[in-house]
Amino acid sequence: MQAGSAKSSQTLSTESANIVELKNISKSFPGVIANRDISLRVARATIHAIVGENGAGKSTLMKILYGLHQPDSGTISVNGSVTQFKSPSEAIAAGVGMVHQHFMLADNLTVLENIILGSEPTKLGVLSLGDARKHVKEIATSIGVEIDLDLPISELGVGQRQRVEILKVLFRGAEILVLDEPTAVLVPQEVDELFTNLRKLVANGTTILFISHKLDEVLAISDAITVIRQGSTVATVSPKSVDRLKLAELMVGSDLPSHGERATKVGEKVQLSARNLTVIGKDRKSPVQSVSFNVAEGEIVGIAGVDGNGQFELCEALLGLVASQGTIEISGTDVSKLSIRERLNKGLAYIPFDRHREGLMLAASLWENGLLGHEGSLSRGPMIDVDSAKKSCREIIERFGVMTPSELVPAFVLSGGNQQKLVVGRNLAKAPKVLIAAHPTRGIDVGAQAAVWDEIRRSRDAGMSVLLVSADLEEILGLSDRILVMFDGKISAELEPKKATPQILGKYMTGAQ
């Protein structure tokens, strides 16, 4: 920490239009340089977007601004005075609030408890719950949010959780709001609502720092855009002066790989088929109701839908994680009575929804993660063949372009995009017949996304069948040969990607049709 306090005199003017100024910020973690000499100026009462690939250092930079990390060098000025936030509470006191990408909520605590935590109204240390409730209700009403303050967070949906996060920050009287990938978890309609709220906030004088890699959204909402690549700032541009392609180029540093029409044809043979698949839920409501579909050799069938309409249960049923009624066939053999392991041996592979929860052992090394599901082929008798496992992991790393110092580091060291590449690579390495890919590119950057898409296309051209579940319409439209829309546990529509537009899809996804 060698923050140059000598420079503070220059920025002490109170009329400074820039409410936040970061100068020459550098930060490294063991083995990774997250930020290198980053500078950033944010004008008061604007929405300033920070875009960059995952692992580019956006989140780290914002965590530094919020006091979660301390910079190795560089200065932070807020409201014209140079400051050093040693902890988030100091940042909060200075009016900086942050909504994290992964929600920072305690599941078993109530909405109210989560909102007031850390700045509780008290009398002699005793919580003034009545006052708190009133205050939170006021704020919620002012931005048009309705929420039961006594529910535990675990009973809320994603959109509601994000509202709790925003209320939390507003409750602290933040005038600078940092939003880390706020739209990653939202459906289009919810995104619009969020943007309306944000514009209202800016009109009231709040400054918003908006981290994203969804370029259309960034172009739509922000007043200024700063692009970060590999830990350094590349440029700060106005959304009026750039278009999507230009922005993507700045982010990736080279031309985007083109999406392109497929050169190969969909095969004849059906490789995955489900007939009247039904999953009985816990409270006698069926999350999946009598769903039938086929996926042919070399075909990608996209399942579009708002999260929570049965896609998750459908994938788990196909894999055998939950019990289901109806038949599932892989290459013509009925597998509905088989165990998960037996289904995998029939050539099934699964890219799970949540790479942290189901895809990886975060604290284990990459080669151990790469080994999962392949223990059979990478062992000698009861012993793991460590050398072959490491070698196979190195192959995955090389083939799928996972950016890592080596296969020996633990998985949590990698950025989200690189973690996902490892998960995808592990599943594609053995050339499965059928791939179930659930949100294969959720929360990863454009470069990694293109790489994952390319790999899925390549395997498809080699004859692999893919069931693609995604909330990202661009992904669904770009990859699928056929689109099924899931709503409320049923397939509500089958569409051709060429004829489908986001508007049409949106209608079916929300049950408006």
Place this chain on the structure above:
Amino acid sequence: MTQTKNFKLFVLISAALAIVSTVRLWTNQDALTSSDTIGTALRLTVPILLAGMAGLWAERCGVLNIGIEGMMIFGTWFGAWGAWQFGPWVGLLFAILGGMFGGLVHAVATVRFNIDQVISGVVINLFAYFGVRYLSELVYVGKPGGGISQSPPQKWALPKFNLPILSGGEVAGWKSPDFLGWLESQRWFVLGDLGGISRGLTHSISWATVIAVIVVPVSAWVLWRTRFGLRLRSSGESPVAAESLGVKVNRLRYYGLLISGGLAGLAGGTLSIVASSYYRQGQTAGRGFIGLATMIFGNWRPSGVLTGAMLFGYAEGIKLVASDSITALFLLIASMSGVFLLYAIISRKRSQLLVTLCAFVLSAIAYRTIDTVPESLTQSLPYVVTLIVLATANQRLRPPAMAGVPFRPGEPH
């Protein structure tokens, strides 16, 4: 809403009382609800209750505390030493300090140095066991009545109190009437049991018991109604979220473990100062672990821990006071599980049905066939009862989400 809840509780307690009373009259085993049994049960409840609360405080702040047994051992030894030297009140204070020492060791190991929480707890148990033996050799050996495995007897005991007029005893030389005792001796249906139970809870009660019972509402109030409590719970539920809001998670975990250790120490102190008048090796007899079981039974809530501890204390109390009432206890268990069985049938809860059916059949067979219970079975009875109740109690457990997960502030998450 609370009114219907209170009403439900009232019905439940009345039904339980009626069953107990019927079983008592049927089998002629007055010991089931005698004030002797209840009084003993209360004394046996206290250390388990405190151990359970120690576990609750630790897990609520996010750290597993397997070392409660060891902290209790510190409590018994230091408590006995303090009581032997300076009297029982100072003894209890030393017991708390001894336990807090154990809590501090656990905190430094797990919070500061990120040692595995289970390993640290086990090490504290072993360290306490052999550590106090070493201390005994230094301090107690050669003293009258003392030795390597026990301390010299204490000269004073803690004062006890009775509820005047209702439960006998003496107030400033005046011999108070014993209304509840009279009621108990009438053996009336339900009323006699009420008399016995209330007299057991109010006759000749040690002040240490009062302190222990007060710990329950005070803990609940602190944890759910104060800023400190909310922040402490948030450290156990989601330390990352708490840290992001400026809560000093590690500091709170230190506090939580100090409180946990203090309560465990007090639990030990009640064993060596209240329940007996000297320290003896092995005095804790696994109560720290039973305390952890009651914490799970109680769903990490103070009132639940109290219920679990009372249940265990009651089973052990019967065992001590009237081991020939054990067969009556089988009938009691059979009747209770019979009621639960009916409830399970009516509400069609299949998982509950199976367990209650097993409990019902087993205890009914035991009652019909066993006349004299072997000593070894009597010894294990409290554990069996706890097991049965744990298995039949149908509840959704809500442990603190991040209890047992190490937390390192300021790392990339």
